[in-house]
Amino acid sequence: MSGLWGLMTEEVRRPEQPAATLWERFDPQVLAALGSLELKARYLVEGFLTGLHRSPFHGFSVEFSEYREYYPGDDLRHLDWRVYARCDRLYVKQYTQETNVRFYLLCDASGSMAYRGRRAWESKLEVAKLLAAAFTWILLRQNDAAGMLTLHGLEDRPELVRPSQRPSQLGEILRRLARLEAAKDVRLATLLDYAGRLFHRRSIVLVFTDLLEDCAELEPAWKKLRFQGHECLVFQILDADEIEFPFDHPAVFEDLETGQRRRVRPAAVRDRYRERFERFMQEHRRLLEGLEIPLCLVRTDQSPWQTLGEFLSWRRRWL
Amino acid sequence: MNVAFYYPWIWWAALAVGVPIWLHLVRRREADLVLFSALRFLDDQPVARARPLWPRDLPLLLVRVLAVLLLVAAFAWPYLPQSQPPPEVVQSVVYVLDRTLSHQAQDGWQASLGQLVRAVDSLPAHAQAGIVLVDTVPRVLLDLDESPREARSRLENLKPGFGRGSYAAALTLAAAMLQKAIGEQHRIVLFVDNQANQWQEDAQTIPFLKNVSIESAVRPTPPVLPNVALFGPRAERLRTAQGSHVLCTAQLYRLGDVPQASVEWRVDGKLLKQEQVAFTGDTSLTLLSAEFDLPEDRWLTGEVVVTASPDALAADNRLFWALPPQRPGRVEAWVQSPYLLAALSPDVWENQWQITVGQVDQVASDTTVIRPHVMVAELGQLRSQQLRERLAEHISAGGGAVLFVDSVSGPAGLVLHQLGVASVTEVQPPPDHSRIGYRYASHPLVQWLSSGEWGDISTIRVQRYFDMDVPEASPLVFLEAGGAVLWEIVRTGRVFLMAMPVEATSWPRHPSWLGLLDGCMKLARPEETRLVEARPGEAVRWHLGEPAEERPLMLYGPDGRAGQVAAEGSSVMFTAPDEPGVYTLRHEASSDVVGMVVVNPVPSESQLQYVDAEKARAIYQQWVVTGPDERSPDRSRRLEGEASILSQRWWWGLLVTATVLLCVETVWLVLRSRP
Structure with missing residues (x-):
């Protein structure tokens, strides 16, 4: 059985599926076949949650949410004995955790984000939009307030969606994300600068970018955000072509942001390219480490579920 | 060689060569262009030009340019003008x-x-x-x-x-x-x-x-030119008390001062009868007839030949006919009258009609598996509802019926109502007007009965008949008093309705009685067309009744193959041969006759x-x-130019070469796009 339905039903029947195979079961073709961003995000999140078998968003605190079947290992304190007395079946009470954390999603729409390599299942911008949508979904389900800041190429002013816990917030953010397109004159430094000016209360800022900008230009903006007390988490979205430079034949390369063209013989420059690329990224990593900003690498040729997992584990630690 | 172009302005279309050149300069280059996001790490590489100066794939570009130029040249209509202007066509x-x-x-x-x-x-x-x-x-x-x-x-x-x-x-x-x-x-x-x-x-x-x-x-x-001619051939198998034989008739036409003619009757090539016809007075049409005892089980072909002197046109002196083999028709009779029982005796109709006389009280058990061609019944005998339903089904399925009205009440009235009879009144005509007086002369049944072979039918008397109002029917035979006694109703099937009891008329004792029954049954029998009469060169569409076989049908004449036949479902279409004669429709390499086509001259051509x-x-x-000439002054020159251009082979060559080049270009691209 294949496809979304197969993915879900199979997992329900075999809850002890090893996590390693879960990543392999991500099907980019299914994702591409889904029309809207909302469906894609839902596929991503629900497929991921079904695979994990146990939802991490249900705690046992204050507000009752739902019943679920008892699994060996569950705390016996949460068993509902009344239901057991009536139905002769073991059910566990679940509660929804209440938080008041405010999240901002920053989606870099610079020209380089439009790149899509031969092995990628989507362009970098599309992956960024999908992850942003999936995170919004998750955050709103656990009563966190989600907002978004984006910068369109031809507009001077940034587009801000103020954080909110309302269910309608998801639709609002998805609509804005769907409209977002890569533009040559959009810079991440400008976006971060706007964020520093517009975010007043302490928040968690999730940044989706490829970080293909000079480190020196970004440094003041990162520092400003951190000094204002915001927690930042950077999802660096890169294509395999950018990391490995696997091109074979001599060709003319045109820059997506500047339009500059260079005649390149890839075999001759591959090693030098990788070395310069690694050095460039090393600078960013060093800067972000110094500011205690976690960096999560997302490859467009790999499953985004891994990213979701890393984010959730980080979120748990942070809480 | 001085080449001129009929439409020189079409050469403006040669600017279209710019399209392939642009494609090779720009588009092909784009295919090798990589849009990349991390060019900053390659900034030590040489800068590339935005647009190449020299097109790539020169051979392919040449093929494309040549194809465009040849197409343009072809549509500009080149021609070789003659040194001297063409002579004016007077x-x-x-x-x-x-x-x-x-x-x-x-x-x-x-x-x-x-x-x-x-x-x-x-x-x-x-x-x-x-x-x-x-x-x-x-x-x-x-x-x-x-x-x-x-x-x-x-x-x-x-x-x-x-x-x-x-x-x-x-x-x-x-x-x-x-x-x-x-x-x-x-x-x-x-x-x-x-x-x-x-x-x-x-x-x-x-x-x-x-x-x-x-x-x-x-x-x-x-x-006027003197002429004798033959037309209107008719050959029929007749059943009389003496047995079955073939009756052939033809019209002999005489024009001008022709005193006499000699007529020969040939069947299957053998001379069977010869007679002399003397023309008297103004007689221009003479009915010729001959009766022969001929086999019933095979096709018969014959001809009538007339010779006379003087005769200006000899080509219309032969007339051809054909007769299909006799296939006995199936008749189911529900009668009680002794006259009808005697007339429908199987001995009388041997090899012509297979007659089954049904017993009214055994209708339920009498389930005839094979459907009859014709049902003959006295309405008074149709007492069983099952029998009436069988009759209605038979007629609606295209079968024929010959019905004798001996009663109008009860079950007989129901049948009459089903047949569309609006009202019925029983009438006793006065004795001095009780004979048959009028006929619907152009109806084939009446024509046949009036041919003289059967005696004078105007001596038949009717003591009692039923005066009916049948809107959808045609009355065929009337009494002197005016009432119709024989009707024809044509629906899906054909019905002959005798509006009098058999006992109330002297018809059963008249010589035409068997002929009447035979004629009614023949005309009521569903048609099984196997013979077609056509004029020379006439387009014929013939419904064979059953789908044509896969093998091709051919038309054969006395000298072999005479024409192609196109089959379409159960119909065939062909053009009748020009020459009169009898032609056979057969499947190729088969001797089985599917049908025959008789081609005879058109009578009006004999009126010299x-x-x-x-x-x-x-x-x-x-x-x-007469009126103003709408032709343009240069029309003749233009038409001549078009004619001369179209007749130049090398002009067509331009088009063909251009097309070939486009095909080469397509194949080239397909082969190159394969991994």
């Missing part, structure tokens, strides 16, 4: 040659043919000539753009025709040809025999010849009565209309 002439049967009279065909050949030969050098034949369907023997030198050989190979055609139709075709003619003068020259009935049938045609002069090359003929030249001129001059 006149365009269309000769109309009458190829109908009547034109053979007194060797008129050969005379006109020779005259026409001489006329074409004597045409001036710069004249166009065409020839149209007056045939069953008018046709072009020589088109205007063909060389007049072709005319002689075609005319020499032309055989005389046996069909009949319309002068007006042939002139219409000639006028259509002249519409495209390039001559300054348009002429039509008639080589026709001026047969009176041929001119008269088109005399009321509205004018349709514009700016055309018509001349007639008709040699003078007397107003002529109009004089002045009267003919008065008729065809009515068809001519």
